[in-house]
Amino acid sequence: VAAFSFLLIMSLLFVAPPLVSAAATPLAVAGLFAGAFYLFDRRGVLLDPSYPSLAIIGGYLFGAVTLWRAETSARRHVRQAFGKFVAPAVVDRLAEHPERLVLGGETRELTVLFSDLRNFSGISEGLSARELTQFMNEYLTPMTDAILEEEGTIDKYMGDAVLAFWNAPLDIEDHPRKAVRAALTMREALVSLNKRRAEAAASSGNDAQPAAMGLGLNLGPCSVGNMGSIRRFDYSILGDTVNLASRLEGASKAFQTDIVASGAVRDAAPDFSWLDLGRVRVVGKSEPTRVFALAGDRSMAVSDSYVRWRKSHDLMRQEYESGRFEAAAKGASALARSVPEPWPALYVVLEQRYRGLAREGSQDNWSSVWNLSSK
Known part of the structure; x- marks a missing residue:
């Protein structure tokens, strides 16, 4: 009976070791000893529960080690794959939950x-x-x-x-x-x-x-x-x-x-x-x-200097969108002289574009979209 119980329990453990949890293992061992005592006390049948108990404990240890090695391997794989390219905090979250x-x-x-x-x-x-x-x-x-x-x-x-x-x-x-x-x-x-x-x-x-x-x-x-x-x-x-x-x-x-x-x-x-x-x-x-x-x-966004800068910039943009290129060019020129480095270069470019459009004159099919010709 003991040998039969040992083989049956071990086969179950190898098929589904995760089913043997830390809580179920002591309960199963206690159940075997209680059942053996009951059979001996009430039926006069003597069964040795030590072998099945050892089988359950061994199966639990085998399953626990197997699961631990699988989780460790998954975490190591995640860290190797993403550790050099992803923020450490994100890698830690991935390692804890690789299924995500x-x-x-x-x-x-x-x-x-x-x-x-x-x-x-x-x-x-x-x-x-x-x-x-x-x-x-x-x-x-x-x-x-x-x-x-x-x-x-x-x-x-x-x-x-x-x-x-x-x-x-x-x-x-x-x-x-x-x-x-x-x-x-x-x-x-x-x-x-x-x-x-x-x-x-x-x-x-x-x-x-x-x-x-x-x-x-x-x-x-x-x-x-x-x-x-x-x-x-x-x-x-x-x-x-x-x-x-x-x-x-x-x-x-x-x-x-x-x-x-x-x-x-x-x-x-x-x-x-x-x-x-x-x-x-x-x-x-x-x-x-x-x-x-x-x-x-964000701290700059609430500063007085930036608010004045943005208002002048938006006014220049409104002149451009309305087709008043000379006024837009004057606004860009004024900004190029007043904004801090390295921003004057932006307004030099915009002034050149606006003055070029002013020389060409307003066209019926004019669009404010700037078609860029290079990557």
Whole structure:
């Protein structure tokens, strides 16, 4: 009987070890001893409950170890797959609940950031391979830290370009604001990097060309998941939202400013300091997109100097939208002389555009949409 009980219980344990819980194990052992005592006391049948009890305890230990190893392996896999590209807080949440990680592909609303260095060829000219590698590490490290500290996910590095996104693989609360804060931190980090490079170059009697960055922000649905081939794949994003973020980075060149965001991002984070740039039609898109320049954070948005700046800017934009190009050009010229660096460059570009339109004269089919010809 003992041998039969042992084989029966062990077979059940190997088939479904998770069924033997910490609470059920002592109850089962106690039941065996109680049953053996009852049979001996009332029926005169002697059964040894020790072997079945040992089988139950052994099965429980086997199941517990098996489950522990499976959970540990799943957590290790998550950390290896995402630890270098996802914020530590998000990795911890993924490791605790790996079942939330949807493999394959899914459609999610993401905030997408695309950044790129300006004039990288000019910066790298004259640098040795070692010096260029050091420069790229000094540039990408603070940029990556800024993204990860705001719970973003690094999609990939493309030379000096960075593609990142928010709200995947886990839900990130208030992700558009976190992306905007990351962009502002990246701007500050680049200023610090240029300062350090200038000081190092001055100490050696050389000149260091300052680095400039362009950055595009967009918000919308994306396909996110394991992308690639059956031999190699990465957790990545695809979709029109991603393409537009890249085009907005390119639009920042035309406006001579560093951070350009879509209207969707501005509407999701309206309490930051924004400047309306109007509507543009980027390369590859038939529909125009409303774009905004990011001037500063929320504390700046309530400052008197910014409020006056924005009112003058909006007045200039109204003159332009109404087709009064000379008045718009005068407004842009006045702003170029009054705003702090590096913003005069934006208004120099706008003044040139407005004066060019004034020379052409108003046309019946005129549109305020700016058709950009380059990426």
